[in-house]
Amino acid sequence: MAQPSVTEERLEHLQHHFIDSDQQFEASKMGMWIFLVTEILFFGGLFLAYIVYRAWYPELYLLASEELHTFWGAVNTVVLIGSSLTVAMAIRSAQLNQIKGLIINLWITIGLATVFMVIKYFEYTEKFAKGILPGAHYSYEGIAHEKANIFFSIYYMMTGLHGIHVLVGIGLMLWLVYKAKKKVFHSGYYTPVEITGLYWHLVDIIWIFLFPLLYLID
Amino acid sequence: MSAHHHHISTAKFLWGVATSLFILTFITVFVTWIHIPEPWNVVVAIAIAVVKALIVAAFFMNLWWDSKFNVLLFIMSIAFFLLLIGITLLDTLYRVDPVPSF
Numbered sequence: 420m421a422q423p424s425v426t427e428e429r430l431e432h433l434q435h436h437f438i439d440s441d442q443q444f445e446a447s448k449m450g451m452w453i454f455l456v457t458e459i460l461f462f463g464g465l466f467l468a469y470i471v472y473r474a475w476y477p478e479l480y481l482l483a484s485e486e487l488h489t490f491w492g493a494v495n496t497v498v499l500i501g502s503s504l505t506v507a508m509a510i511r512s513a514q515l516n517q518i519k520g521l522i523i524n525l526w527i528t529i530g531l532a533t534v535f536m537v538i539k540y541f542e543y544t545e546k547f548a549k550g551i552l553p554g555a556h557y558s559y560e561g562i563a564h565e566k567a568n569i570f571f572s573i574y575y576m577m578t579g580l581h582g583i584h585v586l587v588g589i590g591l592m593l594w595l596v597y598k599a600k601k602k603v604f605h606s607g608y609y610t611p612v613e614i615t616g617l618y619w620h621l622v623d624i625i626w627i628f629l630f631p632l633l634y635l636i637d
Numbered sequence: 638m639s640a641h642h643h644h645i646s647t648a649k650f651l652w653g654v655a656t657s658l659f660i661l662t663f664i665t666v667f668v669t670w671i672h673i674p675e676p677w678n679v680v681v682a683i684a685i686a687v688v689k690a691l692i693v694a695a696f697f698m699n700l701w702w703d704s705k706f707n708v709l710l711f712i713m714s715i716a717f718f719l720l721l722i723g724i725t726l727l728d729t730l731y732r733v734d735p736v737p738s739f
Contacts (some may be wrong), residue, residue, distance in 0.1 A: 444643070445704065452707045456714040463718040470722060471729045489666065496662050504655035507646065507697050514645045620698045624690045630662075631682035635669050 432608040444610050451614040455621050462625055465577050469632060472569055482562050483570035484636040486551065491542055492634035495535050496626060502531035503623045506592075506616045513609035518599055521612065525596050528619070532589045539582055546571070577629055584622045591615045644702035654696045661689050 430440070437443035473480050505528045512520035550558035553575040557568035595612055598604060604612060665685040673681055695701040700708050 449704075449707060449710075452710045456710050459714040459718060460721070463721055466718075467722055467725055471725060474726070474730060489669070493662065493666050497659060500655060500658045500662065503658075503693060503697055504651055507651045507654075508648065511645060511648065511651065514643060617698055620693050623697075624693050627689045627693070628686050631665055631686050635665065635682055636679075637669070 429605055429607055432603075432610075440607055444613070447610045447614060448617070451617050455617060458621060462577075462580065465573070465580065466628070466632075469573050469577065472573060476564070476566055476569070479564045479566055479570055480636050482564055483567055483574075484633060486546070486562070487574075487634045488542065489634050491538055492630050495538050496630045498531050498535050498538070499623045499626050502528045502535070503620055505531065506619045509595075510609065510612055510616050513599075513604050513612045514606055516606040518602065518604065521604065521609075522596055522599050525592050525599065529589055529592050529596075532585050532592070535585055536582065536589075539578065574633055577633070581622065581625055581629060584625070588615070588619050588622055591618065644699055646696070646699075650696075654692060658689055658692060661685055661692075 433440055433443060437446065505524045509521050509524035509528065512518070512524055546552075549561070551571055552558070553572040554568060557571060559567070592615060595615055598611065665682060668678070668681050668685075672678070694711060700711060
């Protein structure tokens with residue numbers, strides 16, 4: 420199959436210890452996958468805490484999750500899936516040497532990620548106002564369970580760590596826009612776009628599990 | 638040599654993947670309205686999430702076309718995560734006095 424070729428052969432990205440662009444690309448991608456393994460296990464610890472406490476206090480999870488708004492959780496799920504689509508489109512644009520499309524898709528992704536964080540901000544502040552805070556700071560009386568604070572400690576740890584990842588993703592994509600505007604990327608070199616895309620899809624996958632586990636119990 | 642063989646998905650395909658994820662999101666919300674009895678509601682919710690995650694990993698993260706080693710890395714991370722859950726539950730599910738003070 421004939422690839423859209425950059426026949427002028429830009430090779431300024433190629434570092435001397437790699438044989439060619441392909442080997443450099445594959446090495447970077449494998450490195451990213453190893454990082455994603457550590458990310459899965461990083462979040463895995465929190466998912467485990469969730470499972471252990473849910474096995475101990477099943478009724479607590481049913482009661483406490485009613486404080487979470489399924490509608491906004493669902494909206495955020497759609498927003499993140501949409502951003503996964505635009506990041507995949509950004510990679511496709513880079514592969515086809517369409518740098519304008521790359522930048523546009525990155526901006527849409529940044530916009531959707533920001534929408535996600537704004538919704539999360541309103542969810543958090545609404546709970547803070549009620550006294551639903553993690554751990555010892557919990558002071559809400561509306562849930563008839565003495566361990567109600569534990570559910571929300573887990574909620575804040577999981578969604579908080581996920582939110583930090585979204586913020587990091589926004590930063591990475593702003594950096595990609597900057598680089599793309601400086602004409603760094605082309606169909607022969609778009610490794611940072613590919614690898615940020617992998618990161619972003621993993622952040623999406625984590626939320627795909629957080630949504631039903633936290634918002635959809637009952 | 639710029640004869641790289643990176644997989645390039647068509648825009649139509651990527652939209653199809655996203656659409657399937659939107660539909661599955663709707664289904665996972667929909668099944669909470671029809672109240673499936675315990676414990677099947679949890680099983681269905683997790684099953685749908687797993688399908689969605691696999692779709693993202695295979696077709697957005699391109700594992701479907703990627704080197705087998707990267708697929709292996711992904712599978713191993715899941716395997717070790719399941720091991721972590723399994724071994725911990727062997728403790729926490731079978732305690733005589735299950736609940737610590739926290």
